[in-house]
Amino acid sequence: MATAAESLSSPHIVVVDDNPDDRLLVTRGLLRQWPGCHVEAVAEPLALEAALRQAPPDLVITDYQLQWGTGLEVFARVRAAWPDCPVVMFTGTGSEEVAVAALQSGLDDYVLKSPRHYAVLPERVRLVLERARDRTRLAAAQAALAASDARLRSVTDQLREVIFQLDAEGCCQLLSRAWTRITGLPVAECIGRPFDTFVHADDRAAALDRYLALMHGGTDLQRSVLRLLRADGSLRWVEVHARPSSDAEGRVNGLAGTLTDITARHQAEAKLRLYATVFERSADAIYVTDADGTIVAVNQAFSRITGYSAAEAEGCTPRLLKSGHQDRAFYEGLWGDLLRSGHWRGEIWDRRRDGSQFPSWLSLAAVHDEAGATTHFIAIQSDLSERKQAEARIHFLSQHDALTGLPNRALLAERIEQALGVARREGGTVAVLHLDLDRFKVVNDSLGPTAADQLLRGMAERLHLSLRIGDTLARQGGDEFLAVARCRGGAAEATQFARRLLGVVSEPLDAGERDLSLTGSIGISLFPDDGGDADTLLKAAGSALHTVKARGGNGYALHTPELAVQAQERLRLETALRGALDAGEFQLHYQPQLDLASGRLFGVEALLRWQHPEFGHIPPQRFIPLAEETGLIVPIGDWVIARACRDLADWGAQGIAPPRVAVNLSARQFAQPQLFARVKALLEASGLPPGRLEVEITESLLMQDPEATVATLRAFVELGVSVSIDDFGTGYSSLSYLRRFPIHTLKIDRSFVIELGHDASDAAIVSAIIAMAHRLGLQVIAEGVETAAQRDFLAAEGCDAIQGYWLARPMPAAACAEWMRGHDAQAA
Template sequence: MPDRLDAPDLLQLTTHIVEQWVVPTFMVGIDGRLLAWNRACEILTGMPAAQAMGGAYRQAFFGVDRPCLAELLAQGRSAEIARLFPRHRELPGPSAGVHAECWMEMPLRGMERYLAIDASPLRDPAGQLLAVLESLHDTTEHERANARFRRLFESSPDPVWIIEGNRFVDCNDAAVAMLGYRSRHELLNTHPSQLSPSHQPDGEGSFEKAERMMAIAVEQGLHRFHWVHQRADGTPFDAEVTLARIELEGQAAIYCTWRDISDRKRAEDALRLYATVFQHSGEALLITDADNRIVTANAALTRDSGYTLDEIRGRNPSLFASGLTPRENYAELWQALAEQGYWQGELWDKRKNGSVFAKWAVITAVRDPQGRVRNYIASYTDMSQRREAEARIDYLAHHDPLTGLFNRHSLEHRLEQALHTARRDATAVATVFLDIDRFKLVNDTLGHLVGDLLLSEVARRLSSTLRESDVVARLGGDEFVIALTGLSRSADAVPVVQKLHLLLSEPYHLAERVLGVTASLGVSLFPDDGQDVQALMKQADVALYHAKEMGRNNYQFFTAAMTLRATERLELEHDLRHALRLSQFELHYQPQYRLADGSLCGMEALLRWRHPVRGLVPPLAFIGVAEESGLIESLGGWVIEEACRQLAAWRACGQGPPCVAVNVSVQQLRSDKLLEHVRAALQRHGLEGEALELEVTESAAMSKPEEAIERLRALRALGLRLALDDFGTGYSSLTYLKLLPIQTLKLDRSFVHDLETNDNSAAICAATLALAHTLGYAVVGEGVETAAQQEFLRRHGCDMMQGYLLGRPMPAAHWDALWSARS
């Protein structure tokens, strides 16, 4: 082997060494590229080396693309080190390394840990920097222990001191009170002999004896002795002094306590003090012996489990097992304790009363100097509240928050299951679309509160009348859908529909009012009218439209004669195909503002169709047809191009928002052309990626989540901002949500609209904001129309808002004129 390795060999050797280390360690090149990521890093962060080496390692610690200490040191970015790692210091010696400490979120592990970080440069024989090694030490328990120590220190009823060198550097209020001084500052930086008579009772000078006592404590670790102190007024008193050698923040120190021997009760209380730290810990604590028999437990554990200490002492902790924790988890637990002396993870346990709950367990093996296990110490945190919150969010993702009925996603899923069963059993299924007649009039005249009460009562009547096997859902507004399943023949649906129609026409007693309300129903039948969910829902919607055309307050079964609407749709599609070529489309821009300071932070580009006959057509009237006819990709491409062109034009005049948001349909997201189209539009108009934000709906992102994640990551690589639109109206798997490379969630206007009058909507808004911020997302509140809605969002930490309260969508010319006038 040569005496001096060249740079490539040195890097290769170092990489091999890093991969063998048991300490979580990785290596970053001077270009910020990850060069090594060992197994310990995988265990700590939950990120496999392959993913980390692919460039995602920066997100392993904070959930966002944030530079690590090694990368900053490798690139000499000292200012960013100071900003991102306030608790840092340069390491002594020629290596010029950096030590830092901070809390880091491990999003893939779902936890937060306090890490001590050492970043050390790797240089070639000529002193040229090649890379930086970063090693991570999990000091979470140490950090928490320091915090508990400080609380104990400050709350102790007995005098407590900290000695560094031979001087008092800290004391608690009890020490100040016992000596009769006004503040602790008068006592700090003093030698123990300065608070004592000149000589002790044995004749030895206080200075000399204090030095000797401290030396013994440092050597032996603990020393207890008698001492005479002196109060501020000069009166002496006898004390029992205990000196204990400790380490605080890496520095050697002495922990000093005094006990007034004249007050035996105080001495006895102090003797029990250390035991009460264990007993009064907020975390459930358990200690077992080497054979895993329970030695003791604190009050929090006995309270949480329902067992007394006498009932569990000497028994195996398996008495808490519920049987729901996979057996392989226990095998991993014992393997980790044997190999690493430490394990943490989720366990499902059972209380004495039989109730099952999830808890987060941290278990440590305590070994004697010979390395033999003496005890196991376990701490537990009850995760029940977190589980309940997750269950609530999951429930709201599948149900209508007002009525508790299924939402659209759940309806379609269950209707698909019903059709599968019907095909197998040769039975029929009826799909019923239901609208409350003139519901808008109820809302406008009696208010949204009465409207919500009416919707809830309709839901109650439907649920209580139908069979458990039938499906009832609310799609939004006053639109309900019912699936009558397992019908022997199609005709069996008729009496049920008749009954529902009569039931919904009965008077409603709401808010001290009696309302006479009717309903219109449209029905499609499987297998007569369609073979799949979408076809049946479409035919039922056609039948409902026909029922309303027939004067409302009736029900209609779909027939082939109801094709007029389909004809109109074809005409609309025909006009759409020519509209793009004839330049009939235009964009209107709605402003978005920061809630913190009211500043303009962006605009959403909203498509409008200026039809030569129909006039200005909103997207709701034609987007569905565009999607069904395959025109949406061309139309969406035009929107991206036009939004980029307009933003570039504004910027050329020194005006315009920081960025423009554009909606992307599910067909666009699935298209291979989207990425190149966006890249070309940005280049053509001289815009950077962050000037454009793409909004995708939950349904678009979740229809094929793996494919969507891949495409969104490619778009994100261009520098674009990505937003999840209409959040809360679809179904977002929390597993996939945290993997989406989005920066913003847009809270759907339906929740914002109802939050003043509907506790569930308010709860959804608050929960969504909390969830989004926990995952590191910004939130835009949509459809803000009142100051009360704005204040609610601001109070709950919403980042941005848009809505009629501060600005309607307006054509670009309007904004040109507005900015010119301001100039």
């Protein structure tokens, strides 16, 4: 049919009419129009079926009213056989309704029979044939287009890239199947949606800028990288290539392009960047060689550690680092392990560009290609110089004192054993000396730890310089030093060595703003008399040292069995002292002070007593120095002030009100930075007015750090606390010097008072002290008054108050309260 319809010169037309005349008229008219036309006229259904079976006609003309049916039935049969065959109804018995029904059913034309219409029928047929030809061509074109589209879709669906097209509003018009693979979103759901809704929020602004640039002619091709959001919320990196698309008039109406998933590439590039960053920023040296061992790449750390720049190292072999520490066998073993197992690691010494050598930890690994052939070697090298130095430092510190650099006790013990071994083989004496700086804790508290450490370093250096070759000096810790020396002269040579060390200690040391002189105490033990091993000799020297300290220090002593007993006793006493405060073993006794002019009570002095459950009463002269040395005097002193304040408050509640209570402050207490704050807090806690507390300090304490002492005393005076100088006359101060200090009272030491009436010089000293003190506006109390004659002398000289056994012995708080109650009654 398509061939005949194409030319319209010889169409094959079937005429269906049971009227012979009408068939003849129609046939003649068609032949006049198309002389080559093939007209097949049929009158019966069977003839129609036969005509339709032979070949598809180009057109069928049928009458409406037939003896065996209607034209609509013929139309149905034709279309059933050949759906595309055009049909024209030519009848004289139809009506308008029939015509409408026929055309609505798909009939191509409807022509009424009449002389005039016979003449126009051929033209009407030609028009129908032309339309049929056009439909055929259109169908063929559409089929070809559909086939082409199917082939294109098949191709694009196989592509890994997304083919896309956007309209002028940026909405998706076309997306290939790869879109779903990349985003996880069905294509149908995405068509019509703005493309930027699928773009990560951080990339949308840039994507919009590129879209506008393309739409407005800024560029004709755009490449960009952005992130798309997948259906599951994850991200995919894509590379987009897009260019403007235009309509028939050349107007830009959207974009078209491709979109490629580069997530794997992006991740690989990120890894490469990471690897490059690690390579360049690694603290360890990294270098890469080819299979022949030629260096092809080095990192910055390699250049920093070895001194060779990349330009100098690349093209060379690692032999440029060879130090000579390792022999040929070492390198043969290294390469054997590397080639056999693919890796090697170990410690190695290498040489820097400047010739210096350094230890390093080297890790080597072989790199293989897909076929298993070695292509490269990677070396990672850690500089062990600092580690080795640190290990050496740790080893040094394990045997030496960190502050002074001297050997510690552990190393000294080794040196002692070495010296003992030599002495056993060759004969002779080995001396072990234990040196302690006297009252250095007070120095530490006064100057602070930094200045004290500086003094210790200076002392250590001096002591070390005083040693002989072969002697060893060690620091025990704190302010204690240990020394070991071979003394062929025995005890005499050992004591001479001790005197030399004490002389070094006594030399002034720079303490910043002033020089400071110290004293020391030394305990000495000797091999073989006092022990045969380091531990025994050290203990013996320590025992001897404790004896010297118990005597007041500033000397030396050789170890004896008796000294060992004394040292053991001192250790027991110190142990007991450490628990005495918590055990409640301390008591305060009070000794009244009498105002000579009025006969009334001047005040009381609080005196510390210790009653131990095993040792019984322990005199203050035995435990106070020990408490001072160990630092226990600080918490004990706080307890004394608190207890004295509470006792005065209790007496006040009983109607007994001594004007003041005097409390002694030791040098160790006075050196504490928080002394004033603690005293103030204790007063506030007790409720005692500050004016009823008096603190007593010694002359020697004034002289240790005058500037700091003045500041602390002024703080006490401003608070209302009075200050007295205890044991005046036994130190090195003068009355004129005391004018610098804010003090109220001088206490004349009992050593001057006890000789009154027997020694004229003591009487003169006492008289001078009283007279000069009064001129300075100070009150004077005499301690140790035991006779009426002493009292009378002091009263005659104008002494303000006295204290001693003549008046009353120290007594517990309750007994003192009774004494004061009775004295007040007598005075009244």
